[in-house]
Amino acid sequence: MGDSKFTKTIACIGAGYVGGPTMAMIALKCPQYKVVVVDINAERIDAWNSEKLPIYEPGLYETVAQARGRNLFFSTDVEQAIFESEIIFVSVNTPTKTFGQGAGKAADLQYWEKTARNIVKIAKTDKIIVEKSTLPVRTAQAMDRILNANDNGVHFEVLSNPEFLAEGTAIADLEKPDRVLVGSQTTELGLKARDELVQVYANWVDKERILTTNVWSAELSKLVANAFLAQRISSINSISALCEKTEADVTEVSRAIGMDTRIGSRFLNSSVGFGGSCFKKDILNLVYIADSYGLHEVARYWEGVVNMNEYQKCRFVDNMIKVMFNTVADKRIALFGFAFKADTGDTRESPSIDVARQLIEEHAGVVITDPQAIENAKTDLADCLGSVEFARDPYEAAKGAHAIAIMTEWDEYRKLDYEKIISQMERPAFLFDGRNILDHKKLFELGFNVFPLGQPSLKHYE
Numbered sequence: 462m463g464d465s466k467f468t469k470t471i472a473c474i475g476a477g478y479v480g481g482p483t484m485a486m487i488a489l490k491c492p493q494y495k496v497v498v499v500d501i502n503a504e505r506i507d508a509w510n511s512e513k514l515p516i517y518e519p520g521l522y523e524t525v526a527q528a529r530g531r532n533l534f535f536s537t538d539v540e541q542a543i544f545e546s547e548i549i550f551v552s553v554n555t556p557t558k559t560f561g562q563g564a565g566k567a568a569d570l571q572y573w574e575k576t577a578r579n580i581v582k583i584a585k586t587d588k589i590i591v592e593k594s595t596l597p598v599r600t601a602q603a604m605d606r607i608l609n610a611n612d613n614g615v616h617f618e619v620l621s622n623p624e625f626l627a628e629g630t631a632i633a634d635l636e637k638p639d640r641v642l643v644g645s646q647t648t649e650l651g652l653k654a655r656d657e658l659v660q661v662y663a664n665w666v667d668k669e670r671i672l673t674t675n676v677w678s679a680e681l682s683k684l685v686a687n688a689f690l691a692q693r694i695s696s697i698n699s700i701s702a703l704c705e706k707t708e709a710d711v712t713e714v715s716r717a718i719g720m721d722t723r724i725g726s727r728f729l730n731s732s733v734g735f736g737g738s739c740f741k742k743d744i745l746n747l748v749y750i751a752d753s754y755g756l757h758e759v760a761r762y763w764e765g766v767v768n769m770n771e772y773q774k775c776r777f778v779d780n781m782i783k784v785m786f787n788t789v790a791d792k793r794i795a796l797f798g799f800a801f802k803a804d805t806g807d808t809r810e811s812p813s814i815d816v817a818r819q820l821i822e823e824h825a826g827v828v829i830t831d832p833q834a835i836e837n838a839k840t841d842l843a844d845c846l847g848s849v850e851f852a853r854d855p856y857e858a859a860k861g862a863h864a865i866a867i868m869t870e871w872d873e874y875r876k877l878d879y880e881k882i883i884s885q886m887e888r889p890a891f892l893f894d895g896r897n898i899l900d901h902k903k904l905f906e907l908g909f910n911v912f913p914l915g916q917p918s919l920k921h922y923e
Contacts, residue, residue: 473549491532684743781820789824
């Protein structure tokens with residue numbers, strides 16, 4: 462099968478945030494394999510084949526450029542890729558359902574099931590199918606049933622290989638992962654398929670970092686890892702609200718508890734809330750699964766993590782309105798950052814979306830600046846483009862503004878000339894640091910009224 466100069470052909474269906482970078486790294490590290498990434502979205506495939514990739518991720522372009530055309534190919538020919546490959550990664554979108562049973566919580570598996578049925582239709586030889594999309598527990602079983610209900614003698618072995626990439630550091634995460642997780646059936650064929658996938662990763666990942674489990678454990682581990690990370694963020698954010706009432710400082714509390722080796726310091730920075738494609742989606746998925754098995758107390762526990770995140774975003778805007786003399790109507794407010802975190806252009810579930818919408822509802826004049834996410838911001842706010850401005854340059858965004866809100870922890874926002882910025886703002890000038898990344902004392906001395914998260918505010922008036 463495949464191309465004679467390669468020992469193996471690997472296909473990936475879905476050229477998004479997971480499929481593209483993962484396959485680029487496999488191709489880079491394994492020149493002996495042919496790696497084909499396919500997607501029905503021709504525009505996206507064209508972008509992967511161009512100088513401007515469809516997603517921004519530090520180091521991604523260099524990785525793609527080294528392997529593209531050598532053993533890494535991007536194509537819209539899904540059928541050919543299925544036909545010629547021995548291993549197929551399925552990395553299609555599994556958004557939260559917006560309709561019917563489980564709406565708002567369960568994963569929408571229609572794209573995934575269409576992909577499985579397409580594979581059955583086209584494949585003429587045995588294949589290993591690798592779940593790369595985030596899927597609810599026991600989905601592999603459903604996939605296995607759809608795939609192996611064929612009568613043409615083709616056997617499919619389904620593996621779960623969840624991704625643990627963090628956006629902004631995806632390439633580093635792929636090159637030196639904390640762990641690679643491969644879940645399989647414990648049958649003879651299942652273990653054989655598992656070993657074949659382990660061999661792919663073993664080209665560059667230490668064997669002791671490649672964990673093998675049963676397929677259900679692998680699926681659940683993905684949801685639980687994200688739930689635990691999000692829980693830490695919601696936990697510290699809940700304490701930030703308490704700190705503001707008691708004159709404690711959340712950064713001091715965070716540092717103190719983070720030095721406890723049992724707790725550790727990661728994911729303990731208070732912020733305006735978590736975003737990204739996975740955290741909320743995966744927790745709601747976990748909630749739905751727990752409820753469906755009658756584990757309602759478990760479901761409510763994890764639902765609280767999402768509720769706290771929503772509360773934090775509302776609290777941020779409520780505070781802005783309150784301190785700006787109970788109205789933001791006709792006031793220009795500059796949001797510095799729209800991506801859900803620094804070093805990515807991704808805006809999925811970004812707190813900035815909710816904050817912008819709440820401010821627009823209050824009739825504020827919202828202006829958005831971000832080094833990578835302007836185009837995505839325009840899409841996210843497509844229904845209110847008349848009420849919002851976009852400016853690539855943060856100095857332009859802040860001109861004539863009554864307030865600035867730091868929404869994303871981009872490094873460049875730490876380095877701006879805030880003396881120049883305040884000289885062109887309306888007075889009193891407000892600065893809301895939704896990421897606690899700036900020198901608040903210095904800003905106060907420049908004349909700003911500074912409102913950090915979980916820390917005492919610095920005001921020039923009573």
